[in-house]
Amino acid sequence: MGNDGRSCIMPSSQGHRDTMNNRPVPKISLIDAEKTYRSSSGETQTALEKARIDINEGEFVCLVGPSGCGKSTVINLMAGFEQPTGGSVTIDGKPVVAPDPDHIMLFQDYGLFPWKTALDNVLFGLKCRGVREGEAKKKALAALDSVGLATYANRHPHELSGGMKQRVSLARALAVEPSVLFMDEPFGALDAFTKLHLQDELLELRKKRLLTVVFVTHDLDEAIYLGDRVVLMAPNPGRFVNIMEIEMATPRSRTDERFDRYRKELLTAFDLVHRQSSMISKTLVTERIQQDGSGI
Amino acid sequence: MPDKVLKVAIPVSAVAAFLLLWHAAASFYPLEQFPRPLQVALAIVELVKAGRLAGDIGISLFRLVVAYSAAVCCAVPMGILLGRCPACLRGIDPLVQLLRPISPIAWFPLAVLWFGIGNAPAIFIIFIASFFPVLMGTVGAIKTIPESYYKVSRNFGAKPSLVMVSIIIPAAFPGIMTGLRIALGTAWIHLVAGEMLGADSGLGFLIIDARNFLRTDLIMAGMILVGMLGLILNSLISLAENLINRQWGMTGGAA
Numbered sequence: 001m002g003n004d005g006r007s008c009i010m011p012s013s014q015g016h017r018d019t020m021n022n023r024p025v026p027k028i029s030l031i032d033a034e035k036t037y038r039s040s041s042g043e044t045q046t047a048l049e050k051a052r053i054d055i056n057e058g059e060f061v062c063l064v065g066p067s068g069c070g071k072s073t074v075i076n077l078m079a080g081f082e083q084p085t086g087g088s089v090t091i092d093g094k095p096v097v098a099p100d101p102d103h104i105m106l107f108q109d110y111g112l113f114p115w116k117t118a119l120d121n122v123l124f125g126l127k128c129r130g131v132r133e134g135e136a137k138k139k140a141l142a143a144l145d146s147v148g149l150a151t152y153a154n155r156h157p158h159e160l161s162g163g164m165k166q167r168v169s170l171a172r173a174l175a176v177e178p179s180v181l182f183m184d185e186p187f188g189a190l191d192a193f194t195k196l197h198l199q200d201e202l203l204e205l206r207k208k209r210l211l212t213v214v215f216v217t218h219d220l221d222e223a224i225y226l227g228d229r230v231v232l233m234a235p236n237p238g239r240f241v242n243i244m245e246i247e248m249a250t251p252r253s254r255t256d257e258r259f260d261r262y263r264k265e266l267l268t269a270f271d272l273v274h275r276q277s278s279m280i281s282k283t284l285v286t287e288r289i290q291q292d293g294s295g296i
Numbered sequence: 297m298p299d300k301v302l303k304v305a306i307p308v309s310a311v312a313a314f315l316l317l318w319h320a321a322a323s324f325y326p327l328e329q330f331p332r333p334l335q336v337a338l339a340i341v342e343l344v345k346a347g348r349l350a351g352d353i354g355i356s357l358f359r360l361v362v363a364y365s366a367a368v369c370c371a372v373p374m375g376i377l378l379g380r381c382p383a384c385l386r387g388i389d390p391l392v393q394l395l396r397p398i399s400p401i402a403w404f405p406l407a408v409l410w411f412g413i414g415n416a417p418a419i420f421i422i423f424i425a426s427f428f429p430v431l432m433g434t435v436g437a438i439k440t441i442p443e444s445y446y447k448v449s450r451n452f453g454a455k456p457s458l459v460m461v462s463i464i465i466p467a468a469f470p471g472i473m474t475g476l477r478i479a480l481g482t483a484w485i486h487l488v489a490g491e492m493l494g495a496d497s498g499l500g501f502l503i504i505d506a507r508n509f510l511r512t513d514l515i516m517a518g519m520i521l522v523g524m525l526g527l528i529l530n531s532l533i534s535l536a537e538n539l540i541n542r543q544w545g546m547t548g549g550a551a
Contacts, residue, residue, distance in 0.1 A: 081447060099451040111444040115466045115544045124462065128452035156543070176452065 025093045026054035027212045032087030046237035047073045060213045062227035070238020071216045079105045079182045103180040104173035108188045110165040112157045119153040122172045143175035163194035183215045234273040331513040339517035356498040363422035375434025400425040408494045417494035425486035426479035433475015437468035473537045
C-alpha cells in the first residue's frame with residue numbers, strides 16, 4: 001500500500017523541511033503553488049491560492065471539492081498544461097515546465113480520437129514515443145488486454161460504451177509505462193455501476209506496477225474508496241483546506257464503520273466549505289434582487 | 297415493405313407530377329417557345345445521335361476537375377494555416393470577406409480580357425467559385441478541433457508533423473468535406489455560367505449555342521443535362537461524406 005515513508009503535509013509551513021531532511025525526495029511537490037488570472041476587466045482572480053503538498057512515489061491522492069475550487073487547476077499545473085504564477089511545482093525534484101509522456105493525463109471526455117480504432121488510439125501514444133511498429137502493436141494489444149478490451153481492439157470509439165472508452169484511454173496511458181497518472185474526473189460521466197467496476201480495476205492495475213496517481217473527483221465516496229490521502233479544496237479563492245489520510249487497507253468496504261467515519265468527517269468539512277461558498281453566492285443574489293427591486 | 301415502396305414511390309410521383317404540370321403549362325404556348333417534355337427528350341436523343349453530347353460533357357467535366365482540384369489544393373492548406381494561426385486569420389480575414397461576396401460571374405469581363413475565349417476563363421471562374429467555400433469550411437473545421445486532442449498529443453510528446461498528419465487533418469476532415477461538397481455544387485453552377493460567356497464548347501456553350509438558333513428544346517435539354525450531372529456529382533460526394541462520417545462515428549453520437 002506504500003504507507004511507509006509517507007508524510008502527511010498540512011497546508012502549513014512546517015511540512016516541507018521535514019520531508020527534505022528525513023525522507024527521500026517526494027515524487028510530486030507543490031510549494032506554495034499559486035495560479036492567478038487576469039480577467040477581461042483587468043481584475044486578478046485567484047484560481048489557486050498557495051497550495052502545498054508532497055506526494056510520494058506510488059501514492060494515490062484524491063482531490064475533492066465543489067466546482068470552482070481549483071481542482072482542475074492543480075492537476076493541470078502538475079501535468080504541465082499550465083504554469084504556476086507563484087511558488088513551484090516539481091516532479092522528481094525537477095520543475096514542471098511542460099507536459100511529459102512520463103506523466104499521462106486522463107480526461108472526463110476520454111480524449112480519444114474518434115476516427116481511430118481502439119488499437120490505433122493506443123498505438124498513437126506509442127508512436128509518439130518512437131516505439132517500432134511491431135513492438136508497438138504487441139504493447140498496445142497487451143495494454144488493451146490489461147483493461148479487458150482485447151476483443152474490442154478494432155472497434156471505433158463510437159461503438160464503445162463510456163466505460164469502455166475510458167478503459168481505452170487508460171490502456172493508451174499504461175502502454176507508454178508512465179510513472180504518474182493524472183486523472184481529471186475520469187469516471188464523472190459514467191453510470192454508477194460502471195464507475196464502481198472501473199474503480200476496482202484501477203486499484204487492481206495499480207497493484208501490478210508502481211504508479212503515482214492524482215485523481216480529481218467531486219464524489220466523496222470515490223475519493224475515500226481510492227485514495228491514500230484525500231485533499232479537500234474550497235473555492236473563492238481555490239485552496240486546500242484539509243488533507244485527510246485514509247488509513248484503511250484496500251480493497252475497502254463502503255459499508256465499513258471506518259469508511260463511514262471518514263465520510264462523515266469529510267462531509268462535515270465539505271458542508272462547511274459549501275455553506276461558506278453558498279453564503280457568498282446568496283449575498284450576491286440578495287444584492288441583485290435588491291437592485292432589481294423585485295423578487296424571483 | 298410499404299416503407300421501401302413509399303421511399304421510391306413518392307419521388308417518382310413527384311417527378312411525374314412535375315412532368316405533367318410542365319406538359320400542361322407548355323400546351324398553352326407554341327412548341328418553339330415552350331417545348332413539352334417529349335420534345336426535350338427527343339432533343340437529348342438528337343444530341344446523343346449527333347455525337348456531340350459526350351464531347352460537351354467531357355470538356356465541362358474536365359474544366360470542373362482542373363479548377364476544382366486547383367482550388368482544393370490551394371484552399372485546404374491555406375485554411376489549415378489560417379485555422380492554426382489566429383493572428384494570420386485576423387490579418388487576412390478582411391480581405392477574404394471583401395472578395396468573398398463578389399459573384400464569380402463579376403470576374404468574367406476581366407477573365408476574358410486576361411485569358412481570351414476557351415478553357416481558361418471558365419476554369420478561372422470555377423476556381424474562384426470553389427475556393428472560398430473550401431477555405432471557410434477548412435478554417436471552421438480546424439478551429440473546432442477539441443482542445444483535448446492537442447492536450448493528448450502534447451502529453452505523449454507527439455512531433456508537430458505527427459500531430460498534423462495524425463490528428464489535425466483527420467480531425468478536421470469531416471468539416472473540410474462539408475466545405476468540399478458545398479464548393480462542388482457552387483463550382484458546377486458557375487461552370488455553366490462560365491461556359492455561356494467565355495467558351496466555345498461544353499454544356500453552357502451548348503445552351504447558348506441553342507439559343508442562337510432559337511432551339512428552345514435544345515436549351516431545355518442542356519438545362520436538364522446540367523441538372524442531372526449536378527445531381528450525380530452531389531450524390532457521389534455525399535456518399536463519400538457519409539462514409540467518412542460513419543468512419544469518424546459522427547452518426548453514432550459523439551465519441
